[in-house]
Amino acid sequence: MNNNEAYIGIDIGGTNTVIGLIKNNGQYLKKLEFPTNSTKQFDVYYQTLRKNIDSLFNNNIIKGIGIGVPAANSMTGIVENPENFNWGKINLHEIVSRDYKIPISVINDAKAAALGEMAFGNARDLKNFIQITLGTGLGCSFVFDGKIVNGQNGLAGELGHTKICNNQRQCACGRRGCLETYVSASGVCRTAFELICSEKNESHLRNLNFNELSAKIITNHALKNDLIAIETYRITGKILGEKLADIITVFNPQAILFSGGLVSVGKFLFEPVKEAIDNNLLHMHKNTVELRVSDTKINYAVLGAASLVIQ
Ligand SMILES: [Zn+2]
Numbered sequence: 001m002n003n004n005e006a007y008i009g010i011d012i013g014g015t016n017t018v019i020g021l022i023k024n025n026g027q028y029l030k031k032l033e034f035p036t037n038s039t040k041q042f043d044v045y046y047q048t049l050r051k052n053i054d055s056l057f058n059n060n061i062i063k064g065i066g067i068g069v070p071a072a073n074s075m076t077g078i079v080e081n082p083e084n085f086n087w088g089k090i091n092l093h094e095i096v097s098r099d100y101k102i103p104i105s106v107i108n109d110a111k112a113a114a115l116g117e118m119a120f121g122n123a124r125d126l127k128n129f130i131q132i133t134l135g136t137g138l139g140c141s142f143v144f145d146g147k148i149v150n151g152q153n154g155l156a157g158e159l160g161h162t163k164i165c166n167n168q169r170q171c172a173c174g175r176r177g178c179l180e181t182y183v184s185a186s187g188v189c190r191t192a193f194e195l196i197c198s199e200k201n202e203s204h205l206r207n208l209n210f211n212e213l214s215a216k217i218i219t220n221h222a223l224k225n226d227l228i229a230i231e232t233y234r235i236t237g238k239i240l241g242e243k244l245a246d247i248i249t250v251f252n253p254q255a256i257l258f259s260g261g262l263v264s265v266g267k268f269l270f271e272p273v274k275e276a277i278d279n280n281l282l283h284m285h286k287n288t289v290e291l292r293v294s295d296t297k298i299n300y301a302v303l304g305a306a307s308l309v310i311q
Pocket of ligand 1: 160171172174175178180
């Protein structure tokens with residue numbers, strides 16, 4: 001391999017897009033980031049994406065581009081109406097292949113994260129696990145016998161859009177009651193706002209209006225022992241843990257690996273998750289599943305997307 005040969009991995013998130021120039025051993029040579037502005041049309045986004053990709057061709061021989069994006073079908077390369085995006089249905093593989101005559105791969109972002117963790121991260125020793133990405137939405141990927149579960153049409157793993165009881169919140173998918181309406185960055189904001197209205201505890205979050213709230217702010221307040229922020233994550237963790245107990249009962253994984261912005265709140269989320277899992281598991285499944293957290297300093301979805309085109 002020439003010294004200046006490299007691969008491009010791209011993680012398109014609802015908030016930001018991260019692009020990595022990657023060596024074949026998973027080492028980052030360069031990292032770029034820009035706001036996705038997902039409420040704008042795809043054509044507007046693609047101009048910015050191209051500019052960023054082009055900048056990496058200087059002095060480098062790019063051998064392939066792998067792209068992780070929500071609502072992508074890795075079998076067809078088509079991205080269909082991702083929630084929180086104003087893109088509609090696009091054939092991303094075809095569009096990118098027209099501009100770059102090198103191997104191109106498109107995959108669902110949660111599956112990209114699982115691939116990255118398996119190749120270079122915290123899942124290198126795992127054969128049966130569930131990858132959960134807690135970001136703008138809730139991404140999920142199932143890995144069994146060392147392989148990503150794609151399903152018949154490449155669409156398996158949409159855990160964020162399974163329903164939870166007594167939930168009337170409207171989801172970005174248009175339906176009501178999805179897990180993601182609680183367990184995601186926007187879900188956390190909605191829960192905090194409800195608690196501000198229903199509870200009397202003092203909280204610095206009361207000084208913010210709804211549009212100023214963010215999961216990051218709520219996390220920072222939880223870490224400073226703000227009671228509304230802590231209760232927000234207790235509710236979030238309980239709901240997630242109850243759902244995961246069902247998933248563990250059905251799939252018997254060895255571990256669940258969490259990544260995404262929300263994991264930085266640590267014990268305020270994961271203690272309630274663990275408690276809810278323990279309280280709802282069949283006896284034979286108790287204490288069989290390890291909860292792991294990704295190293296959030298490294299974007300494994302970028303590495304996983306790149307791994308698709310690394311020979
Ligand atoms: Zn939904």
